[in-house]
Amino acid sequence: MTPFTTLTGPAIGLDRANIDTDQIIPARFLRKPRSAGYQNFLFHDLRREEADFPLNGATAAILVADSNFGCGSSREGAVYALVDAGIRCVIAPSFGDIFAGNAGKNGLLTIVLPAPLAAALRAQLPAEMTIDLPGQHLHFPDGTVHSFDMDPFRKRCLIEGLDDIGLTLAHAAEIAAFQERDRTARPWAAPSP
């Protein structure tokens, strides 16, 4: 995964709430291997059903949506489709929890911005904007600068591109000790043969 620092690129607004992952990538594409890329599946049906869908005929590095973006199915394919299409950051007032987790694992930055501020930003799009992840600042197209909150661990993973599993396996001794304790504390927790 590509480490994330500062990003300047075209941003597009998606003026709707509750965009579920079935919209981001319809279920029938989930059987496809990742190797050929998932970019063509991104918003596949919406782009065809709605001639004026904001991503039609446009490319974006940044998407700015309304609340609860990425709700619904846990399919990580939704993140693959965004990332493979060149989108590096999604900004919204809130995200589906599983989607946000998947995004972090694939170098896709998710930024939570209060609803009025996100709406103000969408009103300035499409346009270029800049995201400064280390400094936690957004440079809106109108020149204003706004700070955003970020989970420190997720930030570190995005900037350094950390291998999660490698990190966890470094705690092998603690995990083994937990299992030892747990066998006595909860003998019933193992499945019966």
Next chain:
Amino acid sequence: MSEPRTLFDKVWDAHAILTREDGTTLLWIDRHFVHEGSFHGFGMLDHAGRPLARPDLTTAVADHYVPSRDRDQPIRDPEVANMMQMLRTNATRHGIDLLDLDDPRQGIVHVVGPEQGLTLPGLTMVCGDSHTSTHGAFGALAFGIGASEVSHVLATQTLWQRRPKTLRITVDGTLSPHVAGKDVILAIIGRIGAGGAVGHVIEYAGSAIRGLEMEGRLTVCNMSIEAGARAGMIAPDDTTFAWVEGRARAPKGDAFAAAVAAWRRLPSDEGARFDREVTLNAADIAPTVTWGTSPETALPVTALVPDPAAEPDAARRTRIREQLDYIGLEPGRPLEGTPIDRVFIGSCTNARLPDLRAAAAVLRGRRAVVPGLVVAGSVPVKLAAEAEGLDRVFRDAGLRWGEPGCSMCVGMNGDLVAPGERCAATSNRNFQGRQGPGSRTHLMSPAMAAAAAVRGAITDVRNLA
């Protein structure tokens, strides 16, 4: 004396291996389910050349892509056949118990887990599927994860998680006749919204929840994710223990007694604090249906289709209009009487034996005037239903009795709702195109779906019973 703790706190604390300075906790995972769609997670594991940490805590189930007919014949769609084969290969290679197409335990993962006694109170459970929240009905902490996390659990049997907030939803009182667990959860989501519980684990409490049988509790917890919740949980009680006892993979004999003693300590302590509280009155809940493309568009079947013109908020007005355009309904018209083209009774929300009984009770001696598909949640449910003659009731009514799996809930196996068709469904998602491109879905309980089949229109089951 220690601080009073919630059910969630107790399960979380018992699984915390360590907590980092940034507040992230490494959690031990007791059960991991994989399905055909988990091939990305296995791929990442293989790519890194890592072995499986605990194959004995992992169970593989064929459900999302399995055909609902002609199981004795080879699968025609080569891509689907390939998905099934990949699951088989991964399970065999890593030594995972596989509930394959021809296994007598096969079914939808969230039906199979409880049925086999793999789901127990007080466990942490994950699966690369958002409806893993279902298992919380037993007092487990169960949640859906993405493919990267699947590979993390396969490799380590642990997950890094941030402690979520807690939300208690209390439903007190007695449910009216013909009001089921499905109506309760649809009413809750209608009340708090599709993003209403983001970042939270819900505990469902109150006398109406305690009064539900296990299957009704599973239906409620199943749709926690449709309110955006990380998980949903219900305190285990005698109903829970009686349901678990004797299941194949559940503890036996003395181990079971010891388990029950531990499980009795799980319910939230008196005075435990929740970050948020919501209460509903059971008596206010009517048979409920959705009108739009989000489960939050749930209304009593007696309600009118909302009128965007009456909505003062501009964003919400647009959102109502867009949904009505897609779903093809007229503002201000009664929901009841909306003609439907098809019914689907099934899915991890509503395909257990009591669900099928409730649908059959409405259909017995009647004919469906639209085509429909009834799919049991698992082979054991299917066999039990057939032993009671429920399959005959469905067939005599003119509905198809399919083989267990996800089927028309998501259409991955080819069971699709045609573009523009309106389907009365007992599943959990009415998203745009969920049951197939252009499909229109109305979510409801099994009894309500059966009533819709009989009338060919959305129907208040109370007027038919």
